[in-house]
Amino acid sequence: MATWNKLYYARMHDRLPREIRDMINAEFWDEDYLKGFEGSEVAMKAMGESADTHLLQPNRILCISQVVLPEYVGAEAAKENVQMWHQTAARICPMPRTWLVLSGYNLGGKLHTVICKDTFGVGLDPATALRFLNIEVDDTSLVLGHKHSAFEDAASRQNAFNLLLRIKKKFGFKLNFIIYHDCIRLKMWPEILGLLRPIVEVIEREGGHVTVESDYSGNNTDCMDETSGVRTDIEHLVRTYDPATWDQSMKQGLIDYFEEVRRL
Template sequence: MKGELSRAWNMLCSARMQERLPVEIREMIYAQIWSVEYLHSTRQPRQQSGPPGHSDPRCHTHVARPDFMGKETALEMVRAWYEAAATLTPDTFTIPDTQESIQQTVCEDRFKVGLDPATVLRTLTIDFNETTSRLASPYCKWPDADTRRKTFDLLYRLKKKAGFRLNFRICTPKFRLNCWPDFFDLLQPTVKAFDDEGAIVDVQAIHCSRGPHPTPYLFVDLNSIVRSYHPVTWKQGVIEYLDSVILALIILMQDRR
């Protein structure tokens, strides 16, 4: 009974807000609701079957449900959630490179409010696992190159590419440079297309610890390599950078003795 009264009251308040307040004022209200604290508190917990280190990007709260807030308010609330989460908690949109996660994030109306996420997404980070993401790996998660290519082509559905932040991260506990060209071949067309439309695209390799919650140790900037990949010369710059980092670490350890 108490739940029904709460629902009826929310629906009434929502209807009055739609009738009496202009959209600019409503957006100001939504921005106040979606604070950093509330965004974190309403994040959907990761499903047991999901990949380690990633969570369901939906929030879990009645303010985004049409049956509690009414269809119009819930739709506006979810649009405001995408905007606030992209700015305040961008890690909300960090996903693994699986067919399911990319399809759901880019194409599916997971809030059930009649919203195409491709029209409101403003940031996206896709994490690759060096072992399971490569087609040549015996542990590859992809059935074939065509399926992987078509899945990544879904990114072209994103409507507002100008200013969009798109990050690709190759995560591995051990750098194996011979494995990276597979990623370069996959990413080059997408990076070029988003660059041409004014997006902010960043490509990195991350050396991280093993385990369900890996800790990043070292970041390698791959932006220039992806954009001007040369199969013969690309390794040299990476090797020189890694050598300089290792030398700096040795000197630091010696200084601490």
């Protein structure tokens, strides 16, 4: 089977231009496939993770996902199919947050894997192919010195987030941040806003799309008067963050907002 596939793709590569090959390869990535077990496996491989084979129907996955495996279709064809997966998933799926979701634990290592590491072994620099990325972290994981911080020091944190600037095709790129809070700790916000602002500025200036959301759920905490499930768009705070005016205006605006949410 692998020998036949390699021969088929080698002939297709020799006889058809890239535009036609892309049209053929795109047929593998329909919406059902992208949202199903097979699409999940491809996303996990892109993140350097292994699929739980007994949950993801391994026989079906092996039949479909061979298009991204060089041992089945050859390195060049697999590379083109991985590139097509990045493009199609970002275009077809209205909520691409089901793929390439990075959490707070070892966030620096995860960013390096997704942006810099050729996890498919096809000779592809992911920074040239990425079209969307989702980062979902607790507020405490971004703050230095906290026991749950994902970073040892400011240098390692900055180096990790600077990896986002390696993404080559920023025009149309989708970057989504969700920052989770089990308690509103406004003293942490300046550090978080200051960390995200330069990243958001560069990506948006070069035509990318960035969303930043605060997700507060007070469940299972000792905080009083909590209101669970409050999600707030805060990208405007990131864009306009100024340390000089934080205490005078921005901070009070947030206090007023959350007080109103609590009252309702």
